Amino acid sequence: MDSQRTAELYGVGLGPGDPGLVTLAAMSVLETAEIIIAPSSHPESMGRAEYIVHTLLPDREVIRIPMQMASGSEGIDRRLHAVRETIRELRPRLTSAAMSAFVTLGDPLLYSTFSLVVEAVVCEQLPIAVRVIPGVPAFLALASLVTTNLLDNDERLHLVPATGDPGHLEHLLEDRESVLVIYKLSSNFAMLRAMIAQAGRQKGAMVGLELGTDRMQVLTLSEAPDKVPYFATIIVPVQRRSA
Incomplete structure (x- = not known):
């Protein structure tokens, strides 16, 4: 050189x-x-x-x-x-x-x-x-597969790992004008699903498993199995008012 x-x-x-x-x-x-x-x-x-x-x-x-x-x-x-x-x-x-x-x-x-x-x-x-x-993040790939308009106007996005403080996740779920993206699901998925349902945010929530591989699955929150792989992503969408 x-x-x-x-x-x-x-x-x-x-x-x-x-x-x-x-x-x-x-x-x-x-x-x-x-x-x-x-x-x-x-x-x-x-x-x-x-x-x-x-x-x-x-x-x-x-x-x-x-x-x-x-x-x-x-x-x-x-x-x-x-x-x-x-x-x-x-x-x-x-x-x-x-x-x-x-x-x-x-x-x-x-x-x-x-x-x-x-x-x-x-x-x-x-x-x-x-x-x-830079590379395409998993959550954007997941959003593209379900053609979800992630954000509009003054809406916000939070990207967090499932390994964080559950109390912090509960706080974020209270913000219905924000998208919540969750990574690193494998060990905490059952707890997360229950938290999302309890917060009334399950409508439209999607789970992407093994995105970009021949094992890829895109499921609703209720369809997802109790155990998910490490390479899994949840998108909890904004709760928009109907027109």
């Missing part, structure tokens, strides 16, 4: 899972990057982000960072440790490559492991410029 040029590391959002929703900007980076890194739940298994890359560019090598998706601060610490180890090992390649890419589902700036990569780059003091290519 030209000694006058700073190495670049791109966080590349690949959308919810459908390779057809990968943007032209993301494809340009994937085709150009000398190194592509992807998260994986196990060193020997291909994660969903890597699968999208493989579908679009089957001959590209992808370096995996194993990340256990355990919850809480201990889980975050484990993931950060795994990321820092990988970044440390790749330091010579990352600093000499003109462009590298870390791929992630959805958008790199929304509940993404890319934040850990950025933290590792800073901690390891790598002379790398960090860039971001």
Whole structure:
């Protein structure tokens, strides 16, 4: 690489899972990057982000960072440790490559492991410029599948994880002029469904499971099974007055 040029590391959002929703900007980076890194739940298994890359560019090598998706601060610490180890090992390649890419589902700036990569780059003091290519978030993909007009006029949107404070979720459900989008449903779905029904917000609420994959399901809140996968999204719509 030209000694006058700073190495670049791109966080590349690949959308919810459908390779057809990968943007032209993301494809340009994937085709150009000398190194592509992807998260994986196990060193020997291909994660969903890597699968999208493989579908679009089957001959590209992808370096995996194993990340256990355990919850809480201990889980975050484990993931950060795994990321820092990988970044440390790749330091010579990352600093000499003109462009590298870390791929992630959805958008790199929304509940993404890319934040850990950025933290590792800073901690390891790598002379790398960090860039971001946005991706289609899961909740917008879900809204498009049911052609829901999410927001209008002065309406608001709240995007929260199901792992947060239940009291905070109850408070947000009281705001009927807001859309509530909930991620990370797997362990709390039954409780969430009951809370939404108790608040009288179940009308029009939709659940998207495994969006962008061949296992995708789009269901009403009442149709959804009691147990849902980690990659699930709820949209609780605004309660608009009838014309």
